[in-house]
Amino acid sequence: MPVIETEEHKALRAAVAALGGKYGRAYLTRTAAEGRHPHELWSEAAGLGYLGVNLPEAHGGGGGGISELSIVLEELGAAGCPLLMLIVSPAICGTVLARFGTEAQKQQWLPALADGTRTMAFGITEPDAGSNSHRITTTARRDGTDWLLTGRKVFVSGVDIADATLIVGRTQDARTGRLKPCLFIVPRDTEGFRRRPIDMELNAAEKQFELVLDDVRLPADALVGDEDAGLLQLFAGLNPERVMTAAFAIGMGRYALARAVEYARERTVWDAPIGAHQAIAHPLAQAHIDLELARLMTQKAAHLYDAGDDTGAGEAANMAKYAAAEACVKAVDQAVHTLGGNGLTREFGLASLITAARVSRIAPVSREMILNYVSHQTLGLPKSY
């Protein structure tokens, strides 16, 4: 793995940063206020090949990996306009379909996910399972050649704008015990598939939904891959999700830090700009170091994943997501503080990042569950639950 970023990756960063600079935070704030998807940015990013940069060339993608897609998300975030659905549509759903989908599913979905004309959401979280996905109860039973899917999901992002949602369930034969997941493509307007927006205190363009699936009838080919593929198939999507959430957090942290540094260079209330006071400068320097370290781990996780090492990528992706979320929360907190009262004004637009930054600490897997994973899997400590 190259520790120093390749020239291609640097060029990709610069190109995406230029696109992000055209839109910026003001654009994303506007789309959120208008309650709509940032489709202008989504379409332009698609046209430039950024949305499908990780998807196979044979199916309309760029032939890269999560390394490249995470650069796209980080740079859009650093410009103030991250696209949350990048985590879900090309990273989770696109990867699972590319690795495990039938040829027909690949042809139907991958070119459209890559060119941005279709989007796919991803639903695993359930109200009574939460962090413990072994407890999910969304169940698929056979009816002739069809499937009937019943269950509930919460906090699923972007279901309103997605053409379909990839729902994680379990078959009736495997409805108890350790999770043996199976994944179904559920088109948005399928009968019995209902959604209700959750009122989130997030200033974001993407909405979260509670979903009810009430005997949703699906054809046999709605099942992705093999009903016995189990956790391997699920983690093919969850590890990219963690890497991408890390990139999302690093981008946001960089955006907040840059605003704070600009401000601290100019704002003068004694004889020197406030950035000359070490109580302001040092926490900003620490935030920068933490973000750089988190990025290094994110690059390692992405590299392992792209190299086909699912086990190594699992551990690294967890650590990267943890480090990036903590670095982001601290950077945003320090940025708001650096601006004093202005840190809480709408004009400067940093205060709303306080809640946004917390998302990466909670989702898709919480800080505590990552610490549990490292305690048990890496350090071999006993489990309390």
Ligand SMILES: Cc1cc2nc3c(=O)[nH]c(=O)nc-3n(C[C@H](O)[C@H](O)[C@H](O)COP(=O)(O)OP(=O)(O)OC[C@H]3O[C@@H](n4cnc5c(N)ncnc54)[C@H](O)[C@@H]3O)c2cc1C
């Ligand atoms: C903005 C946003 C977008 C989201 N988008 C999606 C999406 O698109 N699709 C989707 O499926 N889900 C999505 N989620 C859901 C997200 O993945 C979950 O919120 C997350 O997995 C945590 O589950 P929970 O909210 O049920 O918390 P809980 O599991 O109830 O946990 C609550 C608290 O208890 C702690 N805790 C739980 N168990 C333990 C333990 N054993 N040891 C120590 N601490 C523990 C947790 O760390 C957490 O702090 C989204 C969430 C948010 C906020």
